[in-house]
Amino acid sequence: EDQVTQSPEALRLQEGESSSLNCSYTVSGLRGLFWYRQDPGKGPEFLFTLYSAGEEKEKERLKATLTKKESFLHITAPKPEDSATYLCAVTDTGRRALTFGSGTRLQVQP
Amino acid sequence: DAGVIQSPRHEVTEMGQEVTLRCKPISGHNSLFWYRQTMMRGLELLIYFNNNVPIDDSGMPEDRFSAKMPNASFSTLKIQPSEPRDSAVYFCASSLAGPTSPLHFGNGTRLTVT
Numbered sequence: 001e002d003q004v005t006q007s008p009e010a011l012r013l014q015e016g017e018s019s020s021l022n023c024s025y026t027v028s029g030l031r032g033l034f035w036y037r038q039d040p041g042k043g044p045e046f047l048f049t050l051y052s053a054g055e056e057k058e059k060e061r062l063k064a065t066l067t068k069k070e071s072f073l074h075i076t077a078p079k080p081e082d083s084a085t086y087l088c089a090v091t092d093t094g095r096r097a098l099t100f101g102s103g104t105r106l107q108v109q110p
Numbered sequence: 111d112a113g114v115i116q117s118p119r120h121e122v123t124e125m126g127q128e129v130t131l132r133c134k135p136i137s138g139h140n141s142l143f144w145y146r147q148t149m150m151r152g153l154e155l156l157i158y159f160n161n162n163v164p165i166d167d168s169g170m171p172e173d174r175f176s177a178k179m180p181n182a183s184f185s186t187l188k189i190q191p192s193e194p195r196d197s198a199v200y201f202c203a204s205s206l207a208g209p210t211s212p213l214h215f216g217n218g219t220r221l222t223v224t
Contacts, residue, residue: 032210043114043201043215044153087153091209097143097166098209100153 002027004101006088012107013078021073021086021104029093033071035064036087038103044087078108114216116202122222128190131219134183135204143203143213144177144187153201159185160208192223 003026013019025033032051036044048057050066057064061082063074073086085105089098115134123129135142144156155169162179170177174193179185189196199218205211 034212041217043203043217044213046212046214049212089153096209097155097158098213099155100145102152 002090002092002096002099004088004090004099006086006101006104008104009102010105010107012109013075015079015108015110016077018074018076018078020075021106023071023073023088023101024069025071025088025090027090027092027099031091031093033066034089034091034098035062035071035073036089038085038087047086075106078106080108080110082106083108114202114204114214116200116216116219118219119217120220120222122224123192124224125193126191127223128188129192129196129221129223131187131200131202131221133185133187133202133216135185135202136214137183139204139206139214140182141205141208141211142179142185143205143209144185145201145203145215147199147201147218148197156187156200158209189221192221194223197221197223 005024007022032049035047038044048064053068055066061076065072085103087103089100117132142159145153147153157167157177158165159179177187199220201218203213203215205213
């Protein structure tokens with residue numbers, strides 16, 4: 001059974017203070033690792049897909065990286081509008097639907 | 111595109127009543143997923159359809175839950191009879207080509223069973 005563990009559970013940053021969120025996974029043959037952002041009262045919004053170790057993707061202040069055991073979401077010089085819950089999810093070679101982690105709740109203070 | 115559309119946004123019902131949640135996926139997407147989100151358990155898959163056929167329903171809690179996808183543009187999730195432990199936010203999502211394609215989520219239905 002696929003497992004995804006995210007840390008920390010919650011993170012409070014000052015505007016401009018860079019940091020990283022961690023996603024550790026156990027999966028029988030990784031087909032894809034996904035990062036989503038979820039705002040209160042809304043559904044998760046897709047950010048990135050990573051398929052193989054060493055791969056990196058960037059979007060504005062966010063950069064996602066992948067190793068064989070974990071993924072990091074780096075946030076550079078965050079702004080208050082980056083405040084949200086960030087979810088990590090994996091799918092495997094059995095093509096099962098995404099297994100999600102419990103998320104990291106990020107708060108960026110001005 | 112309007113995105114994935116779910117209805118109703120909120121549902122409050124009494125224990126024992128039947129509840130039906132509805133979802134319209136993005137046009138052209140061939141896969142549809144129902145997830146449930148709670149504080150305790152996070153996002154859990156209930157069922158996944160590909161080309162209107164259920165592929166994985168291992169997450170459906172028990173016989174009280176049923177899901178249908180009569181055509182490519184509509185799906186329902188029914189709970190009968192409902193119980194207080196079913197209270198959660200239920201999300202529908204669709205993707206272009208199975209679980210390896212990005213999922214596009216609706217804004218969910220918040221269900222409260224009293």
